[in-house]
Amino acid sequence: MSKYKVFVMRHGEGAWTKENRFCSWVDQRLSEDGVKEALACGHLLKEAGYQLDVVFTSLLSRSIHTAWLLLEAMGQEWVPVVRTWRLNERHYGALIGLNRAEMALNHGEEQVKQWRRSYDLTPPPIDESHPYFLEIYNDRRYSTCDVSKEFLPKSESLKDVLERLQPYWDGTIVPEIKRGKLVLISGHGNSCRALLKHLEGLSDADIVDVTLPTGTPILIELDENFRPTKPMQLLGDQKAIQAAIRKVEDQELL
Ligand SMILES: O=C(OP(=O)(O)O)[C@H](O)COP(=O)(O)O
Numbered sequence: 001m002s003k004y005k006v007f008v009m010r011h012g013e014g015a016w017t018k019e020n021r022f023c024s025w026v027d028q029r030l031s032e033d034g035v036k037e038a039l040a041c042g043h044l045l046k047e048a049g050y051q052l053d054v055v056f057t058s059l060l061s062r063s064i065h066t067a068w069l070l071l072e073a074m075g076q077e078w079v080p081v082v083r084t085w086r087l088n089e090r091h092y093g094a095l096i097g098l099n100r101a102e103m104a105l106n107h108g109e110e111q112v113k114q115w116r117r118s119y120d121l122t123p124p125p126i127d128e129s130h131p132y133f134l135e136i137y138n139d140r141r142y143s144t145c146d147v148s149k150e151f152l153p154k155s156e157s158l159k160d161v162l163e164r165l166q167p168y169w170d171g172t173i174v175p176e177i178k179r180g181k182l183v184l185i186s187g188h189g190n191s192c193r194a195l196l197k198h199l200e201g202l203s204d205a206d207i208v209d210v211t212l213p214t215g216t217p218i219l220i221e222l223d224e225n226f227r228p229t230k231p232m233q234l235l236g237d238q239k240a241i242q243a244a245i246r247k248v249e250d251q252e253l254l
Pocket residue numbers: 010011014017021022023024025089116187188189190248
């Protein structure tokens with residue numbers, strides 16, 4: 001029997017999703033479609049009668065704006081929004097800013113798929129010669145983290161993401177859920193995949209086939225031991241959701 005519910009969602013479409021570039025820790029804003037998606041999620045949850053108690057986001061604007069727009073559409077703007085770097089998107093290292101289709105031309109589609117979806121493959125690290133290095137590491141938000149700047153990641157596999165996210169899930173989010181709070185996590189494609197791997201108990205091989213569309217709330221129902229009681233539910237028009245998943249999967253195609 002389900003005791004707890006939690007929503008996990010990837011933010012609305014970001015500006016660089018449209019340009020097909022690895023965005024990761026670069027602070028791009030939502031595209032016009034991304035704004036619409038976030039508002040539509042809020043309307044969907046409102047119509048279903050949900051009342052949120054707390055929303056967790058990353059430190060990246062696209063995840064925070066999604067939370068704000070969703071709460072506005074629900075008429076629940078007063079609900080606390082809590083930000084943490086531990087929900088940031090996977091750090092794509094030296095791949096940040098690169099175009100996926102161009103990379104497939106140079107390295108082959110299979111290599112790009114491996115970089116994007118395998119569980120424990122870490123891309124080459126970002127270094128000071130990278131065009132976005134200073135923009136990321138000189139940003140004041142990263143002086144506010146619970147680890148000092150020099151220990152923040154320079155590249156991550158999905159496994160690394162789960163390792164930095166899980167202490168926050170266990171220590172901060174789970175206690176809220178246990179107190180009876182309805183929590184929504186406005187995260188990113190890969191920070192949400194890492195969390196879903198953990199919650200759904202997916203194997204390293206099975207997570208490779210999980211791709212998340214933007215702006216789609218995923219409802220997870222858990223028993224008293226935080227084990228899923230039913231398959232996760234992607235809420236909304238199922239045909240549109242499948243089309244949105246295919247769009248993300250096809251980003252590496254030539
Ligand atoms: O920034 C990103 O994800 P996000 O749009 O969910 O924040 C990544 O570039 C997602 O890339 P991927 O779908 O190739 O893993």
